[in-house]
Amino acid sequence: MAAGQSRHLGISSQIFPKDLPSQIVYNELETNYSDLYNYNQKCYKKLDRTNNEEVKEICKKYLRFIEKSRLWNTPNASYDVCLQVNYWIYDKLASILGSNNTENIQITFGSFQWVGENIMNTPARITYNKRCNPNIKIFNEKHWEKEKKLYEYYVDYNYLFFMAKSYDDNCEYYKKIIEIIPIYKYFEDECSPGKSNCPEFYKRYKSYNPEELLSNLKCYNQIEVEGSPKFAAATEGDSSRTEQPTRAGDPGLSQLSADLQNAKATHDMSGIGKKVSHTVLGAAPVLLTATALYKVPGFADSVEAE
Missing domain, CATH: 1.20.58 (Methane Monooxygenase Hydroxylase; Chain G, domain 1)
Structure with a gap:
């Protein structure tokens, strides 16, 4: 097994931080989906004052996530997906523009609000900002x-x-x-x-x-x-982390393995959707299954809206 990997409950996965539920939102935001070009016009028009292509790329990933991620459909979620989106945007801008360049970060961050004024092409016809509004006020420069x-x-x-x-x-x-x-x-x-x-x-x-x-x-x-x-x-x-051995005889392992195989073979969206819902609702045993499902080839696409 490659260095930097571990085997939790019989599932090969990257060690921290990608194992953690908090990274589900970030991992999806970071993905280079093939349809990001659909957001070129929105981002290039609203961010025309910046020549930074990395910033425009962040914009496209942000808009796509807001419009297509199925994480928005989780009822009574116990944590705030939008807050994590805000943290992701600010963190990326700080990395690109320089963490001490506070004024430029705030100006660029504010531009994302203008980008979100566009109407999404969804049956509900809701605006980007109604689903998740970039909010510079949540950021305390100190901490x-x-x-x-x-x-x-x-x-x-x-x-x-x-x-x-x-x-x-x-x-x-x-x-x-x-x-x-x-x-x-x-x-x-x-x-x-x-x-x-x-x-x-x-x-x-x-x-x-x-x-x-x-x-x-x-x-x-x-x-x-x-x-x-x-x-x-x-x-x-x-x-120098080493592998964590699978615990033979654990009654939860067989079921987890079966869930993974079934998800990979059938892409059962209804079952997967329930597991993702349980993930964000914070049910610990189901969290294991839902987090593991994010490692199944093709599952990243299954959490998006069709």
Whole structure:
């Protein structure tokens, strides 16, 4: 097996971060679909003041995701897909334009709102902005990157703790959890009475304190929190991760394997749609299946609107 890969529950996949549910939105946004050219006119017209082709490419991927992704059809989703889209746009612009070029980032980010004024070619005839409006106000120059990481942790919460409790022989998931502790503590302070730098979503997930469940996890006595010698030794070894063996006899493995084979052979959209819905609803056992389905060849296309 190639370096940098692991085998979780018998499924070959890239190690962090692509295993995580929070990456489902980003992975789809990053995909170079063959029909991106359909968005050339919208993006080139509205972003005519920039000669940066990378920015226009981000625009096309953004519009396509807003118009075609099936993730928008998930009822009562427990997390905000649009918020992740906003983080993705801002993060990409910061990478392209320079993270310290705040004024230019904000101007370009604002241009995406103008792009979204076009009407989508859908039966509902809704606007791009009605589905997901780029919102520069959510970004705090002081700590937007920390906000992004904290929200991703909230999305991944059930999955991380389920895996860390049951399938974490190399403590990969445990390390991912303890990495968020300093960020969680940072926002505990920023969201204390008298301060005004608190993300809007913080109170909703205040109970997701990563430290409270550590003692229930397999690796609790092997790796300690940041600042300890055990933590330093563990994080230094991230680049040399090894395979996680499949747990023979696990009653969930046979069903998961069958789900994958059936999805690949029949492309059963109704069944897959239900699994994706359960993914964003945060049901941990089903999260495993839904995340795995994203690794099935051809499944990336199956989460789009026809």
